[in-house]
Amino acid sequence: MRMLPFFLLWTLLNSTTAFSQQTANKPEREQWFMDMGLGMFIHWSVDVQLGAVISHSMAGASEQYLQRFTTELPQTFHPKKFDPEEWAVLAKLAGMQYVVFTAKHHAGFCMWDTQTTDFNVMHTPFKRDALQAVIAAFRKQGIAIGLYFSPEDFYYCYQHDIPIGRMQHPQHFPANNPGLMAYDKAQVKELLTRYGKIDIIFFDGPAEGLKEYAWELQPDIVVTRGQMRTPEQELPDQPVPGPWEACFTMGTDWQYKPTNDPQKSGTEIINMLIETRAKGGNLLLNVGPKPDGEIQTEQDALLRELALWHLANREAVAGIRPWHIIREGNIWFTCAKDSSAVYAFVSGGEAWKYGERKELVLKTLQGSSRTKVSVLGFGGQLVEYKKNFDAQVYVENTPIGLVISAVNGQRFYTNNKWPNPVVLKIEQVRYRPYTDHSTRAELEGAK
Structure with missing residues (x-):
């Protein structure tokens, strides 16, 4: 007789589980x-x-x-x-x-x-x-x-x-x-x-x-x-x-x-x-x-x-997941799930031609001596047909933000007119918050 309450409880719990419905x-x-x-x-x-x-x-x-x-x-x-x-x-x-x-x-x-x-x-x-x-x-x-x-x-x-x-x-x-x-x-x-x-x-x-x-x-x-x-x-x-x-x-x-x-x-x-x-x-x-x-x-x-x-x-x-801020002007961001890297999408085409060096200041990124920047897909050593050309990426942390100098060096089209965004991978970097809401709105811009 003492087993009956336990059996009833077991039946009730299993019945509840059986009839519970997933709703999400x-x-x-x-x-x-x-x-x-x-x-x-x-x-x-x-x-x-x-x-x-x-x-x-x-x-x-x-x-x-x-x-x-x-x-x-x-x-x-x-x-x-x-x-x-x-x-x-x-x-x-x-x-x-x-x-x-x-x-x-x-x-x-x-x-x-x-x-x-x-x-x-x-x-x-x-x-x-x-x-x-x-x-x-x-x-x-x-x-x-x-x-x-x-x-x-x-x-x-x-x-x-x-x-x-x-x-x-x-x-x-x-x-x-x-x-x-x-x-x-x-x-x-x-x-x-x-x-x-x-x-x-x-x-x-x-x-x-x-x-x-x-x-x-x-x-x-x-x-x-x-x-x-x-x-x-x-x-x-x-x-x-x-x-x-x-x-x-x-x-x-x-x-x-x-x-x-x-x-x-x-x-x-x-x-x-x-x-x-x-x-x-x-x-x-x-x-x-x-x-x-x-x-x-x-x-x-x-x-x-x-x-x-x-x-x-x-x-x-x-x-990936969103970064703290979706963009600075026309440079968009995503972030690795483990926050080990931030990806910056920079306009290519006429805005950054093949073989050219470009300098950027990312005001919302805080770097350190361990910060590393690379161009996805590009090794950063040679640009085809260019002798003695420095294709290295340079990065410096400054009071106004992270300064990056990089070359768009990967050749995708015969005429060298690849119109699509170049992606920078930025490792060992932190978000540099702006407490002024108007500044953040200005950075993210209006579409």
Whole structure:
């Protein structure tokens, strides 16, 4: 009889544990996510054949349009040049440590072999589980796997006579629509039980009920949108505490847009990455493969420019944290996680030409006799074709700040006109605070 209370207590404790629900990302997984720095977003669905905005042309569309969209487009989806291993190799070169692929966008078309609906990639001439191929290719390159999933589902709404839009009708929210919630959960279960460990899930829409279910299925998964700040096409003015992710296109659209789509320059993309990391966020940079499965030439070229910059400067943007101040004027900062080094991003191009020496005064850095400065990627000994040229880095601690003299000496282009930032690694240095708030504001400047 004396064993009964202990048994009841044991049962109660275990019951409580069994029914407790995870309601947030694990802190250690959030720290892991913050280390990633850069990810590849891939928008690709059945309507890529039209070069239209992904999914959204269904919103407010006529019955005839919806009928053609849902029945005719799957009949012609056949990307004969689909090679996700090429995507993954390019992502790795560019420094992307995770991928987020559109498993299901708002249209409801599923890019995997699902049992929940015939509106999926297996019911096309392609007849291949695209998601499985993407996951295998990126895992092979050691890149973490993320899935984009829309809780809203335009095809479900179309089948159930619900007006199609984005969070404009109560039935657009799974929490208000038991049928849609069950449908979404069945799909999330497939995604999180058939493909091994999924590192990240991006719920683009009302995530209540679904993110908890995702954590139930895979407790280590990191929920980005739906749990953390994920601004699109803009950056916050100041650092954001904790994990966050900026989502940007290279051109003007997410999915492939064949016309009227000017792309950003490589320098703009690199500067965007630097600013995002200086403010503590990750950059999720989008590519929109063509209907045949190839990454469009312009975006491929931009990623290769990013890859060249990354080959020299990777340590300044991966596994780092924000410094005490995000920048001095146009010089941005990041900091090694263990505070052993500060990285200063200095404009290149016309502002600092190849083979030239430049002097800098960093007013917020306090050095010592042990302070060491190097140029990432450059050995600091020789500049090609220049005889008796002093390429050494000099550093001196002064009352007005840390004075650095360095040479931009690494040759990236034949014409020597590499337009992208040069990164200084500054070791054994401390923050030199400014108590005057107006001085700090002046240093950080206005964008």
